Amino acid sequence: MSNRKVQVGNIYKGTVTGLKPFGAFIRLDGVKEEQQNEDNHHHHRHHHRDKNTRDRVKELSGLCHISQISSSRRIDNPNEVLKRDQIVYVKVTQIQDDGKISLSMRDIDQTSGLEQHEDANDLENEVRGRQYQKNQSRSQKRRNSPDMWEMNQLNKVFGAKRARPTSNSEVEDPFAEVESENDEEVEEDVEIELSNEVPAFLQGKNYKANKNAALRAARGAGGSLIRAAQYGSRFMAEVKRVKMEKKQEEEKLKRQAERAKKTEDPMLEELILQTKMQQQKEQAAEKAVDEWRKQAKIESYGIRSQLSMQEQRESLPVFDKREELLKQVQENDIVVVVGETGSGKTTQITQYLAEEGYGNKGIIACTQPRRVAATSVAKRVAEEVGCKVGDEVGYTIRFEDVTSDRTIIKYMTDGMLQVEALSDPDMKRYSVIMLDEAHERTVATDVLFALLKDAVKRRKGSLKLIVTSATLDSAKFSKYFFDCPVFHIKGRTFPVKIFYTKRPELDYIESTIDTVIDVHVNNPKGDILVFLTGRDEIDTCCETIIEKMSVLYKSDPKMAELIVLPIYSALPSEMQSRIFEPTPEGKRKVVLATNIAETSITIDGIYYVVDPGFVKVNAYNAKLGMDSLIVQPVSRAQADQRSGRAGRTGPGVCFRLYTKNAYLNEMSANTVPEIQRQNLSNTILMLKAMGISDVLNFGFMDPPEEDTILSALDELYILDALDVDGNLTKTGKYMTSFPMEPKLTKTLIKSIEFNCSYEVIIIIAMLSVPDVFYRPKEKKERADKMKSKFNDYNGDHLTLLNVYLKWEDSNFSKSWCQDHFIHEKSLKRARDVKRQLLSIVENLDRKERRLDSSVRSCKGNYDLIRKTFVSGFFKNTAKRASNHGHKDEEGSYRTLVENIPVYMHPSSSLFKKHGVDYVLYHTLVLTNKEYMHCITKIDPKWLILYAPRFFKQADPNQLSLTKRRERIQPLFNRNDPKEKWRLSRGRR
Structure with missing residues (x-):
């Protein structure tokens, strides 16, 4: 059927005639097609019925696919924006051979009917889209020579380009490949490999051979404790x-x-x-466990006490040392303060300094390693001072600034103070800076040691530095800080008896549970404190203890009740007042805690400590290419600190679930500083931005290994943050403005260039918060169905974008979140992060004096978003395993950098989807397998285009690494060597 009136590219007025889940059918008004009657041989027979049937008139209509309805973003259902019989303007994008018409409403003003293009990029993308559809609609043909097919297979194996067909035989080969009719439009497989280019400032330095040094340093020397940590708990x-x-x-x-x-x-x-x-x-x-969970939900603010606020302050050990401490601060620019946990140093010293008038000279800052500690301590001090949080007392953490012009005492994470050092290396806003919990030795704290040491020297008496800790190698710290004085705040301590096991425990979780029950059944009154590595272990132990005790209560009704209480960083101590309340008469409580209970909080009434001897720490895993949490044995200093918790109220007992030999020979003397076991890319970037060019000789207290610093420099180079000479680039300067890891920062900066920064900011905000989806056990099928509505066929990054945009469309409705099984708290947090990032970008625009805003929308061109993430996360990429005789499981992938097997997580929108060969992932999560989390489908060509310093296209004339791994080896019958060439075994 010829179509003379309707032309591709023209815009027509139309009426919506039907709505389907995949799009809308639209009739083109005023456009009709005349068609000659084909039943000419019946013409005379039917002439007497209707002489007008010679020419039939057909009204033309076409399909506007769901992806072509809206320009700003994708929609899930056409009913959201269109109604039946609605008048619209549409553009004809394609007319197929069978007469079917494809329509589009994108970039068309529905009021005037005129086409709008924001810029040349939009027009170019639209032209590309039409060309792609045109290419897709072309007829396909099969290769017609079996010999040709075999030749192509051999060429593929050895990495060569495909041979062109030499025969035009009409015989169709059922095994031949399907290809396009036009050879120039054939999509060739791209073989990529790592680039061996080394920047000038790194040439001659061998640092890649020792990638696992940080991980080995974190794991220690070895032994029974190491084996137990690696294999985990069978229980x-x-x-x-x-x-x-x-x-x-x-x-x-x-x-x-x-x-x-x-x-x-x-x-x-x-x-x-x-x-x-x-x-x-x-x-x-199970009822006992349910009852325990209901009781655990009881929350209240603060530690309950019958004393007034002033009486509580005066009862702390630091109060007796107030005048002596202030005198030391006045006479010395740097003071190291060593005080027991619970002595009051964190909450009281800042108030003493403010009362002494130091707040009139500048802000009094106190840093904390944890965000939870910074916020909770600030709330407590604000309550003691008698003000709202954000007035005289405030706090600053990542993506949250609760301070004002009136703020005198400011609690903050050490990372936020490190960021401030970029713009103000002399810390002119501050009169006193207190680095609290310095014994934890986070990366930011170690960097601040060196920076503030120099700042104090330059300010010549106008800046005071106080370094505080519960346990500290005071002599080492004093020597580092110009032989400064060490001030001790004594706590009330009692002797502690320590018991070791006779032989190594096979399962530390099971032995922990047995020890707790044994202590409760066979020992005098007194509360128990247990140290575990994380939330999963704590929850499992709590439930198991409750279950076992419910059985014991039935066998012996007179047995004293055991109150089971968990505590970990996700549960702020102020929100768990039951831990600090006195134990009721005739009962005993057991507190199961992470290492937060070593020094960060104090629990009265503890007489027994159970120490399995493990802790979960951050360590850089070179195989994963990222920081990950690993379980490792505690140091002897940590073990001593834990046992000391039993001697605060009276003489106590510590049960160490490891041998004395393990304590003496398998545990390190002190915890390895975080700076020696983490990826330092962000830290090195900060130092470069401060003008410190020789980062290898920066004055760290405990310098990291040279190869760790060189690896960080290399990563910054491939991210375009450093040039070939190791100097900071313009991109690198921008990266220091954002409180995020370098890969995310590079992605955000690149999104400005791609004109999709608004969407990328939303996705980054969604990646910065806990998982937004939840699956209740009783409604998991419905929850999965609701989640599938947000799924994007290109991956999880765009799925997260869809969730936020839908929530935005619902006017941030709480009921919408409940209906769609979404965590409203996570979305609200993401909204706050988004506002913070938008504010930073706007400030950068003003700083750079840009007339136009850098925050732009891609208007539905989501390929730009995927390309943007490739430019930052190109190292986090994987290719589907071939499975041609390999041991790889079906559906497994291999990372492009380390060639390790990884798997697509079942929660991904791409799980079990066909045609997903190359993917990009946000993180790897290790459970029973190494799963890729938050995955997006990518084109391998983008890796060469947007990461040219890291990837390159493989030479088609050489056997690539991938092909060498897939080499075919002959399978022969050893009894008949003459025929060993006849068979081949699958690729290994």
Whole structure:
């Protein structure tokens, strides 16, 4: 059928005639097609019925796909923006051979009917889209020579380009490849490999051979404790397995009950009855756990006390040392303060300094290693001072600044003070800076040691520095800070008896639970403190102890009740007042805590400490190319600090679940500073921005290994933050303005160039908060169905964008979040992060005196967003494993950098999707496998275009590394060597 009136590229007025989930059918008004009647041989027969049937008139209509309806963003349902019989303006984008018409409403003003282009890029992308559709619609043909097919297979194996067909035979080969008719438009496979280019400032330095040095330093020397840390707890794995089996059994029982109702099978009904009786026996322990969870939700603010605020302050050990401490600060520019946890140094010293008048000369700052500590301490001090948080007392953490012009006492994370050092290396805004919890030796704290040491020297008496800690190598610190005085605040301590195990424990979680129950059953009154590595271990132990105690209560009703209380950083100490409240008469409490209870909080009434001897720390994993949490043995200093918790109220006992030999020979004397076991890219970038060119000789207290610094310099180079001479580039200067890791910062800066910064800022904000989706057990199928509505066929980054935009469209509705199984708290946090990032970008615009805003929308061209993330996260990429005889599992991937096997997480929108060969991931999560988290499909060509310093296209004339791994080896019959060439085994 010829179509003379309608032309591709023209805009027409139309009417919506139908709405489908995939798009809208639109009739082109005023445009009709005349078609000659094909039934000419019936012309005379039907002439007497209707002589007008000779020419039929057909109204033209076409399909506007869902992706072509809106320019600003994608929509899930056409009903959101269109209605039946609505008048619209559409452009004809394609007319197929069968007469089907494709329409588009994108970039068309629905009021005037005129086409709008923001800039040349939009027009170019639209032209490319039409050309792509045109190429896709072309007919395909098969290769027609079996010999040609074999030649192509051989060429592929050895990495050569495809041969052109030499035969025009009409015989169709069923095994031949399907290709486009136009050879110039064939999409060739791109073989990429790592670039060996080394910048001038790194030439001659071998640093890649020792990539795992940081990880080895974090893990220590070895031994039974190391093995236990590496293999983990079998008990934890068993608990997870039992939970999974119970879940499956419940689902099976549910299905059987439904079938029994339909079939009225008496045998089946009896089986169900028996199963229910068995479950009722097990429910006693489960009810105890449910009851414990309900009690755990009781929250209140602050530590309850009958004393007034002033009486509480005066009861602290630091109060007696007030005058002596202030005198030391007045006479010395730097003072090291060593005080027991709970002595009051964090909350009181800042107030003493403000009362002494130091606040009139500048702000009094106190840094904390943890965000939770900075916010909670600021709230406590504001309550003691009698003001709102943000007035005289405030805090600053990443993406949150709760201060004002009236703020005198400012609590902040050490990382935020490090960022301030960029613009103000002399710290002119501050009169006193207090580095609290210095023994934790975070990277930012170690950098601040060196920076503030020099700032104090330059300010000549107008800046005071106080370094405080619960446990500290005071002599080492004093020597580093110009032999400054050390001030001690004594706490009340009592002797502690220490017990070791006779032989190494096979499972430290199981032995911890047994020890707690044994102490409760067989020892005098007194509360128990247990140290574990993380939330999962704490929750599992809490539930297991509750279950076991419920059985013991039944066997011995007179047994004293054991109150089980968890504490970890996600639960601020102020929100868990039950931990600090006195234990009721006749009862005992057990507190299961992370290392936050070593020094950050003080719990009265502890007489018994159970120490399995492990802690979870951050360490740079070269294999993953990122910082990750690993479990490792504690140091002897940490072990001593833990045992000391038992001697605060009276003589105590510490049960160490490891041998004395392990304590003496397998544990390091002190904890390895974080700066010696982490990726230093962000730290080195900060130092470069401060004008410190020789970072290798920067004055760290404990310098990291040289190869760690060189690796960080190399990463900054490939991110375009440094040039070939190691100097900071314009991109590098911009990167220092954002409180994020370099890869995210580079992505955000690149998004300004790609004109998609608004969407990228939203995605970064969503990546900076806890997971927004939740799956309640009883509604997991409905939750999955709701999540699928947001899924984008290009990956999870765009899925997160869809979630935020939909929430925005609902006017930030709480009920919308509940209906779609979304965590409203996470979305609100993401909105705050987005505002902070937008503010930083706007400030940069003013600083650079830009007339136009850098915040722009890509208006639905989401390929720009994917390209932007490739420019920052090109090292986090993987290729689908070939599975041609390899041991790789179906659906597994291999990272392009380290060639390690990784897997797509089942929660990903790309899980089990076909045609996803190359992907980019945000992080790797290690559970039973190494899963890629937050994945996006990419084109391998983008890696060469947007990461030219790291990737290059493989030489087609050489055997690439990938092809060498897939080399074919002959499989032969050793009894008949003459025919060894006849068969080949699969690729290894």
